[in-house]
Amino acid sequence: MFLDERKFMILRAIIDDYIMTAVPVGSRTISRKAGVGFSPATIRNEMSDLEELGYLAQPHTSAGRIPSTKAYRLYVDHLLKEGMVNRDEVRRMSGYLNIRCGQVGDVIRSAAQALSDMTNYTALISAPQLESLRIRRVQFVPLSEHNALMIVVTNAFVIKDLVIRLPDGVDDETLSGLSRMLTRELQDLCISQVRARFEELSRHLTENRKLLVEVLDVLENQLAERESRQMVVGGSSNLLNYPEYADVRKARDFLSVLESRERLFPLLRHAGGMEFSIRIGPENDLPELSDCSVITAVYRVGDHSTGTMGVIGPTRMQYGKVLSALSYMGRAITDILSDE
Amino acid sequence: MFLDERKFMILRAIIDDYIMTAVPVGSRTISRKAGVGFSPATIRNEMSDLEELGYLAQPHTSAGRIPSTKAYRLYVDHLLKEGMVNRDEVRRMSGYLNIRCGQVGDVIRSAAQALSDMTNYTALISAPQLESLRIRRVQFVPLSEHNALMIVVTNAFVIKDLVIRLPDGVDDETLSGLSRMLTRELQDLCISQVRARFEELSRHLTENRKLLVEVLDVLENQLAERESRQMVVGGSSNLLNYPEYADVRKARDFLSVLESRERLFPLLRHAGGMEFSIRIGPENDLPELSDCSVITAVYRVGDHSTGTMGVIGPTRMQYGKVLSALSYMGRAITDILSDE
DNA sequence: TGTTAGCACTCTTTGCGGTCGAGTGCTAAT
DNA sequence: ATTAGCACTCGACCGCAAAGAGTGCTAACA
Structure with a gap:
């Protein structure tokens, strides 16, 4: 048994649905979707296979399925390969950008604010490495x-x-x-x-x-x-809007990470070479972030790449949107800091 | 009917108990306390009077009583009058202080951190007014x-x-x-x-x-x-440890206030003249802080009073402890910033 | 007259059993 | 290979009863 095209299509539909709703996805939900011409029973068979392959998990018998870390990995790798920047999204985002010129601190502070407003997740930006x-x-x-x-x-x-x-x-x-x-x-x-x-x-x-x-x-x-090591955080409270953080203890643990530069800094260590680095769930070393994903990207000042931006969200994050936002913001920061 | 000595003593015992436990206080609890020589029934009569006077409230019939804003007002005014600095507390607090010399930003950042660690509430410090x-x-x-x-x-x-x-x-x-x-x-x-x-x-x-x-x-x-208007916040996530913030929506509203300087700044406007300013619950203008208390104090640099520190906690905050902490921290900041 | 024991009453919390509904896995028919 | 049908599982929700905490009132007492 291996992951054929149909399985992948179904998996993708499940992930998309789960990202929007945060509720375990059932076979009927997928079957009803436009473009899927199969009955719930067929979907069920495929889902059962996908579970065996390690892409799906069931919170309990008789609940729908939720994507595993492995599924997200597959999903984002695919996303990265086919290029993901959505013109419309980028246009909409530029509305949030209200960076005032000034000292570097001010610039990255407003950039982090804008990045968190664009994505509704938490944003992290480090000052340019000197x-x-x-x-x-x-x-x-x-x-x-x-x-x-x-x-x-x-x-x-x-x-x-x-x-x-x-x-x-x-x-x-x-x-x-x-x-x-x-x-x-x-x-x-x-x-x-x-x-x-x-x-x-x-x-x-x-x-x-x-x-x-x-x-x-x-x-x-x-x-x-x-x-x-100067670093700013924007939108710390954004994640509390998601059901993942309905439990105050989880919210507190997450926020206390945001307050500690020591624990936050390693998150912005960007995997060299690539334009984006995506770490999903346990791929982050911090246990408090074991059901978060962190996407980072670098921005350039002058001719070298110097600073790192990151967005932290739940694993069921809107990866495409965040990649667009980071890509847009990288150019914006470069423009502002290089412009004299 | 007026507030005689015994009523005041009972009210004080109720407030002290409620501050520690956050649970409505019953007559038996007070009666058992050392130094109180009355039966639950007597306490009940007094509590009923205190309720009529507006110092206590009952969440529902058959629950204990909780102090009203008016009660806290009385409590802190009394506290301020009799002077509240506790040597032991102050000694213990000095352990948290680990301020490194450097730019003003660094100093107030670590001071805010220390202040929030000392009190377990959220601390706010504004940079010296130029x-x-x-x-x-x-x-x-x-x-x-x-x-x-x-x-x-x-x-x-x-x-x-x-x-x-x-x-x-x-x-x-x-x-x-x-x-x-x-x-x-x-x-x-x-x-x-x-x-x-x-x-x-x-x-x-x-x-x-x-x-x-x-x-x-x-x-x-x-x-x-x-x-x-430069201002730093320490211990934003501290308040999530208290049952008042067990509801994530309240926590989110509170944290979003902390993220917005515009809303935060008026909190540090210190009532002129007095050493401390205490605003209890609705005395704060922000609706999100309607069940918080904010205590502020000024610190001096050189010979003028210049910056403001504040601590935000639930209305059932440990007022005495916070006053000690602020008083200690005021001296500490003055020492560090005036010392060249 | 102030204090207290006793008691009925109120209201929340907790636990339990039953129903409902969403979703599954399996089997047999197409 | 696909799908309709069906029995089964499990959490969510509801109503109800019992338990417990605390009150207010009354009557007795010093």
Whole structure:
């Protein structure tokens, strides 16, 4: 026994129906559908086969069938293969987009809001990873005797400011000299290239060694690690509209994941190479999300791919719609952040 | 009939019990309590009086009584009068505090987290209102031909950066000249005093008028209005632990309030003068919060009171504990933000 | 006069049995 | 290969009775 065309057609009809209703699907429901010319009995036989093949499950005898993880996997793989962007959907979505220009934080915040409004699921967007951005300018602004603000301007409108501690006896003049020097020397480098450049520089320079070490440390650790973990969530409460979360305990567990960056961050680790990554149910490592699906996609700023967007919904999520939304939003973010 | 000492004692016992259990309180429960030397029948008579006075309500005949809004009002007013800070509680709370120094955003984010962990309710903290801070330094950092970053350093470790548009033909030299000039002229002024100073300045200056107008606009509108509305939420999912939110629809309504800054912001408008402001149930204007209480307090940075913290919980909230937490956290934030 | 024991009453909660309906699996007919 | 027919299963729903918690009232008591 294997999955012939008719079985696949029936499976697909069941999945479509279950996605819309969240209610176990019976043979009569499928039989009534336009384009299906078989009686409930025939469908029943096929459904029985599909269950044996592991694509369907029955909550109890005498209930309809619900799709298994394996079924969703088949479904989305098929979806991805045949391309899924629906022009009409995309047009409708553009109405939600109301991103105001400004700092990166504002942009991704409104993007996440829009993405969650478009899909009615929960959206996640990480700030651009700085590793792939190029430094355009470095500037210090003195704050007090012992602190200064270091501003790093990159291409793609991304600005980071960090507080650094100053060694004794560094005056304003020194700082502005350093600003000029670092801007000149680091221009057009990525964060990852900075260390090498520093090593080289430090052969020629002897003064302000201590400060430079501090600067390097802040650049490498704070910038690359801490700040790039910036992440925003939109539409946290959207999932509570679905019957899957009628139980408050499940809702609470889900929401507490959203509150913890540590647990959320791995979700946005995007499977390299592909345009989209779809993880269904237990394919997510978090037990709280074992009946959620997470779809991620990357967005580009300039010429590198840098940030990740994700949508979290129930496993019976409207995959096609979400893929359209992500694809649209990826272009939108790129446009806004690359535009100066 | 009026509220004599014994009635008050009984009312208090009922409120204390209801706060802990969320279950309507019966006469026997109170009678059994240590320190109460009366039989259930006597308590019943008093409870009947208290109901007539509007302090208690009965969900249905033959259920216990639950406190009314009026009762909580009496309870907290009494609490506030007799001072409520509990040393032990405060000591226990300091364990939750793990605020890392850094930008204001980071500080208030971890403070909100800590506040929600301490209380098990939802915490809200607004960033310091800039109106009352004093400018220490203004600096421009060129971004591109048409944009620059304006950095405003204030006392109290608060830094704001904003993107401004440059008129044609403004070069780097002009910008650094302006940085020096503005730093000199605006030093030690509040945002609210800036306009007057600008009027005065503009009599002497003729060049760069256009840029200065832009700067003034950004300072007044963006800084004072937009940025001061920055606000963080901690422990959004905490309230789902309470039986009040066993119904998912209520939970969803509550959470959707937390997602909308527009609706949330008025909650942090603190009643002037008092150390704490407590709004019980319908005293909040939001219908979604009609069975929540909101306690707010201000924190200071430097010498002015500048930001507001708030805790949202069910009306049967542990008022004393929350007051202790807010009082502790106010001092903690002040210490961290004022410390340089 | 304030307090309390006793008792009838009310109302919710819980458990149980019965009915209904949706859906299945199997068999036999087409 | 398909389908009509039928017995069977199981959850959802309903009504009912018993249990339990709590009240209000009355009468007795210190």
